[in-house]
C-alpha cells in the first residue's frame with residue numbers, strides 16, 4: 442500500500458497540530474508556512490515525527506513536490522487570506538487537484554470558492570475541524586464538504602487522524618461544496634448556546650444560591666460523571682477550581698466578563714433567520730456575548746437601576762434536569778437549521794451521522810450525543826429532535842424543573858437569556874394553536890395583507906374591509 446500523502450499550508454496553532462497528527466498516523470505531509478522562520482520551530486517540535494514530514498520554503502515548492510492529483514490543505518484564516526491563496530495557486534495547479542479550506546469559513550464563501558475552482562477543473566473542499574489544538578493534534582471531529590473525487594483522496598487521511606468513538610472515526614463526507622462548513626458553523630452555534638447555558642447556571646448558583654466557584658466546580662465535575670457528561674461541563678469544572686497565581690483569587694474572578702467571538706455563532710443565527718428557522722437559544726448566546734462587551738453601559742445601567750439579584754434555593758438534582766432539557770432544546774434548534782439548509786441546498790444531510798461524528802473530538806462532545814444519534818437512527822422525525830421519543834422522555838422529565846428554575850430566577854432578577862428562550866421556544870412549539878391569528882388580524886387591518894381562515898381555503902379579509 443502506498444503511503445497517503447498530503448500538502449498542508451499554514452503552521453499556526455491548528456495547522457501544526459494537524460500536521461503532527463498526520464505524521465503520527467503514517468501520512469507523509471508536505472508543509473509550508475507564510476513566515477518561513479516558523480518552519481524550523483515546527484520541525485523541532487515534530488522530533489522523530491519529522492521522518493513523515495517534508496518542509497518547503499513556500500507554496501510553490503510545496504505544489505511542485507506533490508504528485509498529481511494533488512490535495513493541499515490550508516489552515517489559515519478563511520477570510521481574505523484564503524481568497525488570496527486561492528488566486529495565487531489556481532494557475533499553478535492542474536485539473537483534478539483539490540484545495541481544502543480547513544478553517545472556520547462562512548459556507549457562502551465556500552460555495553463561491555467551490556464554483557470558482559470548478560471553472561478551472563479544480564476541486565474545493567470546505568472542511569470543518571473541531572476540537573481546538575488538542576483535538577487537531579490527537580483526534581478532531583471532521584466535517585467534510587466537497588466532491589466524491591476529493592473525498593476519495595481525503596478519506597484515508599481524515600479517518601486516520603480523526604477522533605475515534607468506540608472505533609468509529611469521527612469524520613464524514615456530509616455533502617458537496619458548503620455542507621461541511623455549514624455543519625461546522627451550526628456545531629459552533631450549538632457550542633455557543635451550551636456555553637451560555639453553563640454560564641447562566643454558574644451565575645444562578647453563585648449569585649443566587651451563594652455558592653463559591655469551587656463548590657460549583659465540584660458540581661460540574663460530578664455532572665461530568667453522569668448523563669450530563671460533556672467536554673464543556675468537564676472544562677468548566679476545571680476552570681472553576683483554578684486559582685490566579687498573581688492574586689491568589691479564583692481565576693474566574695480576575696477574567697474580564699467580555700466574551701470574544703470570531704463569527705461562527707453569528708453566521709449560524711444569520712442563516713437560521715434567513716431560512717425562517719430562528720434559533721432563539723443560539724441568538725441569546727450570540728447576543729449575550731455582544732452585550733458582554735458593553736461593560737460601560739452595563740455599569741451605567743447598574744448605577745441607575747441597581748443590580749440586586751435575589752437569593753435562590755437550588756436543588757442540584759432539579760437543576761440537572763433543567764440543564765438536560767435546555768441542552769436537548771439547544772441541539773433541537775441546531776438540527777432544525779441543518780434540516781432547513783439541507784432542503785434549500787439539496788444536501789440530504791444525515792442527522793444521525795452528524796450526531797455520531799460529534800460524539801468525540803469536538804468541543805460539544807457529550808454523552809447526550811449518543812442518545813441524539815440513537816434517537817435519529819431509531820425514529821424518523823424528519824430532523825425534529827423534540828419529536829423523538831427518547832428526547833421527549835428527557836424533556837418531559839426536565840421541563841417542569843426548567844420552568845421552576847426560570848420562574849424563580851426571573852422573579853429574583855437574574856439574567857437567563859438562553860435558559861428562558863429555551864422555554865419560550867418549547868412552549869411555543871407545544872401549542873397546536875398559538876398567537877399568530879392576532880398578528881394576522883393586525884396585519885390585515887393595517888395593511889390589507891389578508892389571512893387564511895380555519896374553515897376555508899384561499900386569502901380572506903376581515904369584516905373591517907367591508
Ligand SMILES: NC(=O)C1=CN([C@@H]2O[C@H](COP(=O)(O)OP(=O)(O)OC[C@H]3O[C@@H](n4cnc5c(N)ncnc54)[C@H](OP(=O)(O)O)[C@@H]3O)[C@@H](O)[C@H]2O)C=CC1
Nearest residue numbers: 451452453454455456475476516517518519522544545573
Ligand atoms: N484555534 C482553534 O481552536 C480553531 C481554529 N480554527 C480555524 O483554523 C484556522 C486557523 O486558526 P489558528 O491555527 O488558530 O490560527 P493561527 O493564528 O494560530 O495561525 C494562522 C496561520 O495562518 C497563516 N496566515 C495568516 N494570514 C495569512 C495570509 N494572509 N497568508 C498566508 N498565511 C496566513 C499564519 O501564518 P504566519 O505564521 O505567517 O502568521 C499561520 O500559519 C482559522 O480559520 C480558525 O478559525 C478551527 C477550529 C478551532
Ligand SMILES: O=C(CO)[C@H](O)[C@H](O)COP(=O)(O)O
Nearest residue numbers: 571572701702703704705804
Ligand atoms: O471552532 C472553534 C471551536 O469549535 C474555535 O475554537 C472557535 O474559535 C470558537 O469560536 P469563537 O472564537 O467565536 O468562540
